[in-house]
Amino acid sequence: MGSILFSRRAARVLNVLDVFGIAFILVMAFAFQIIMKDLPCPLCLLQRFGFLAMGFGSALNLLYGFRASHYALSIVASIYTAFVALRQIALHVVPGTGGYGPEFLGLHLYTWVFIIANLAVLYLCFVMSFAEQYQRHVRVNGHNGFLRKLGKVGIGLLFILVLLNALGVYFECGFGQCPENPTSYIH
């Protein structure tokens, strides 16, 4: 039966929310890029990569079943993303040096990335600690049919976002080094 506190269904709901949450963040990043003409710098691109990598663990959970190793991959990606964001904060934190890019609710986007990445580490450590989700069942629960399909839609969305980011990087940087303060596309 499993614990009421954290069933496999609850774990599936959370992983589906993870996937769509990360997709939402990346879509917002594209909105800033296309609508506000705010081209991503190299560190910004690494943070986008970090978010997509954070979604990989959740994707594996939804495709292959819940494993602590899948959560671990997302945690490593979250720590990486936090380091990259912290680097960008450090570059602009000294008074007078000026920030980079637009602000949201008073904080720069890289500051929000740092906050979200650290919260993600805490969240993933909390979620992965519930053992009930790792119990394997023989019978497939029919109530999860909609969630399984929704999960696959989310994974497909993440895959499309990875491809779109690759395309955006090609238009911005080609195959070479990306400019530090990009103002226009080179292709």
Next chain:
Amino acid sequence: MMFLLFCSLSVAFAIAWLGYRRSSIAVFLFSLAFAVVWFLHHVTSHINIDL
């Protein structure tokens, strides 16, 4: 080079979707290692040390 980073991650997602779990994890870890190296390159390229 950043283009290759996102391409390798897309390959990881594609392999995972196709049903090869361990191979997708291997490709993912490769792309993550590539990202770490790229980040370290970015950090060290901004260090001015007069040797």
